[in-house]
């Protein structure tokens with residue numbers, strides 16, 4: 001399918017551009033370090049988390065009373081919870097009181113004024129990824145309006161979507177403009193008390209995206225955070241809600257391949273998808289947050305809750321993710337297959353190098369009759385990294401003739417990394433049909449030598465092997481994303497062999 | 499520096515170890531343009547070690563001697579550089595690469611070699627035409643091009659695939675390490691046809707084999723016996739017949755007599 005968005009040069013997550021230059025941001029932050037006053041007039045909050053913090057955020061966003069109450073309820077519950085420890089990841093304790101939960105968007109004056117002021121290493125990576133010059137500036141957080149007229153692009157798309165009745169805006173805007181929709185669906189897929197990180201998100205979420213596709217409408221373009229430039233600074237506690245009404249279709253792209261830097265170490269996003277009768281949602285992610293340096297210093301902790309409800313009959317939700325960034329990834333995009341004949345899919349490539357740790361997978365919960373799910377997970381570990389697939393397939397008593405196919409493959413490069421697979425299965429209906437395949441392979445020296453002998457350099461040889469390993473997942477990505485994802489893997493693996 | 503008579507491959511006193519043990523103990527071999535050299539010798543003599551040393555496999559560590567490839571030193575080059583210079587090895591045990599498409603590998607390899615020679619890259623369509631024509635020559639199903647490299651191939655299919663790669667990459671010197679073993683008689687003829695199609699003034703072959711039979715189809719200019727890490731005997735193609743008949747024992751006897759006297 002060709003859509004107008006396909007002709008656009010690239011999807012950028014401009015909302016996060018403000019966070020791209022940590023050094024500079026540190027300087028601007030210093031001003032706010034001292035003194036704790038919860039003053040609604042101020043632009044940022046000092047570190048700390050209590051009910052006042054939650055009220056401040058809500059007030060700043062001019063939220064209705066019900067949403068404030070909703071946040072507070074989540075916060076009170078969060079206080080009774082403890083951080084989960086079951087994931088196969090290892091990190092020092094997080095001090096939630098040391099985090100600042102609200103910072104206003106940076107003004108252009110605070111940003112680097114040209115590429116000359118940007119970290120050369122970051123620019124080198126953009127170069128390798130083949131990102132056009134103009135967009136490098138945007139990504140690196142340079143004050144871009146002069147370089148790159150994104151506002152008008154976004155406006156054009158918004159008009160076009162508006163004609164079809166599609167709502168695509170920041171979460172804050174949706175709260176103001178479409179409160180009835182937000183109220184109806186918010187928390188309906190991921191309950192406030194779902195887990196520690198989602199509860200925290202409910203209490204302090206900053207901003208995110210909202211999408212509503214009306215009955216019978218097929219969204220004519222890939223919706224990307226690229227086009228939603230009006231919400232700055234949503235990186236840390238992002239909140240996304242996508243509702244596809246009966247018979248509608250939408251494909252949503254999140255993130256981009258360019259490395260994303262952020263001074264916030266902890267990220268705890270929540271994404272909720274709702275598909276009504278015959279609706280289809282395709283959600284694709286490329287996650288390339290800062291993974292820390294070669295020695296494992298720094299890097300983002302990415303604790304994400306993503307879940308989709310196939311609420312209607314014959315509805316379909318498909319998650320595709322390419323995860324190469326973050327120091328720690330804790331993420332299980334899941335599907336609740338409630339409607340009869342509904343379909344859930346999960347396609348994942350998770351790559352960990354150096355000291356990165358990823359514990360990722362999915363949950364497929366079959367409730368309706370004839371529900372089917374497919375899980376294809378490809379984990380790649382290099383360096384000293386640990387890569388875990390954790391998946392759960394549940395078939396409840398009413399799920400007549402439910403089917404699942406799972407395939408979990410791991411690829412190891414070198415002797416110091418690890419791959420782990422934890423598939424959990426719970427079946428309460430005897431007509432259920434499950435198939436599970438798993439493999440672990442190692443990129444062997446003989447394999448690389450063989451390709452060398454045919455004229456390929458070692459890096460090209462590794463890329464060929466890795467891309468071959470991932471192709472079942474790449475096939476699911478929108479065309480342009482797939483090409484970028486391949487490049488991204490090769491850049492992420494540079495120096496991993498040889 | 500090179501002229502028409504410069505050997506394409508010249509091995510001078512090469513010593514190499516494998517697994518910490520000296521396997522090649524000063525091996526000499528000169529391969530002129532257009533020549534076909536057969537190397538025979540008992541199991542474990544070091545034939546594959548020689549192939550590995552030439553192509554730069556890390557399991558064969560060269561400890562002495564030198565190798566000239568078209569008059570230029572070879573041993574300082576990386577394995578892929580040697581390949582791009584035109585050195586090809588048909589592996590005794592072709593390696594499987596699940597997920598890597600056979601034709602993608604071949605196209606990337608061919609383009610790397612072409613780039614090295616200053617030639618234009620071939621696009622996917624031109625490449626596929628060439629690859630299919632070569633597959634036809636080897637009576638190979640085109641579907642093999644679309645499969646993962648050697649993955650799930652039968653023993654014979656793997657060998658045939660090695661020859662396909664050779665035909666596509668058109669090397670200057672091709673080393674065939676027991677490409678005949680595992681082939682049925684019809685396949686053997688087909689493979690020989692492929693090799694003979696490439697024979698010409700500017701190209702040479704080193705054919706490692708245990709069987710005279712192959713040499714009926716790929717007629718060598720010279721036959722060498724590799725034993726105890728050296729070329730211990732060389733002769734015309736008839737030597738292969740003699741070896742098949744009498745085995746290697748008599749050569750060893752000849753050698754020990756020679757060293758005794």
Ligand SMILES: Nc1ncnc2c1ncn2[C@@H]1O[C@H](COP(=O)(O)OP(=O)(O)OP(=O)(O)O)[C@@H](O)[C@H]1O
Nearest residue numbers: 516517518521540541542543544545546547548557
């Ligand atoms: N990596 C290694 N570690 C230990 N020993 C090795 C290694 N590689 C080769 N060898 C030994 O070196 C010797 C020569 O092996 P090579 O494979 O060259 O024999 P070959 O002449 O090709 O034999 P064949 O006719 O059986 O193929 C053998 O004894 C083998 O066991």
Ligand SMILES: [Mg+2]
Nearest residue numbers: 545546547590
């Ligand atoms: Mg051998």
